[in-house]
Amino acid sequence: MYAVVKTGGRQYKVAPGQVVRVGKLKAEVGDAVSLAEVLLVKDGETLKAGTPTLAGVTVSATVVEQDRAKKIIVFKKKRRQGYQKKQGHRQDYTALKITAINL
DSSP states (O other): OEEEEEETTEEEEEOTTOEEEEEOOSOOTTOEEEEOOEEEEEETTEEEEOSSSOTTOEEEEEEEEEEEOOOEEEEEEETTTTEEEEEEEOOEEEEEEEEEEEO
């Protein structure tokens, strides 16, 4: 059984027991979170797709971690202009452990 959920403008394929990193959510570690925008559910042989979302279907999860990702380097340069700029960026994320897909 798996589902495709939408949160933070991105879509994630999730299954019960899986830990997935999503964009930062306003929740504390240990809180229960319900993801309501479910786009698709596959349960055995049956496949249900929403237009665009499925009514009455939610995905339950618990917050495992609130952290920041590894630093990436953003380097900009214009050749022959004497312009270069180096920046670092760390994206905030929330790690969710999927507990159930509620049909």
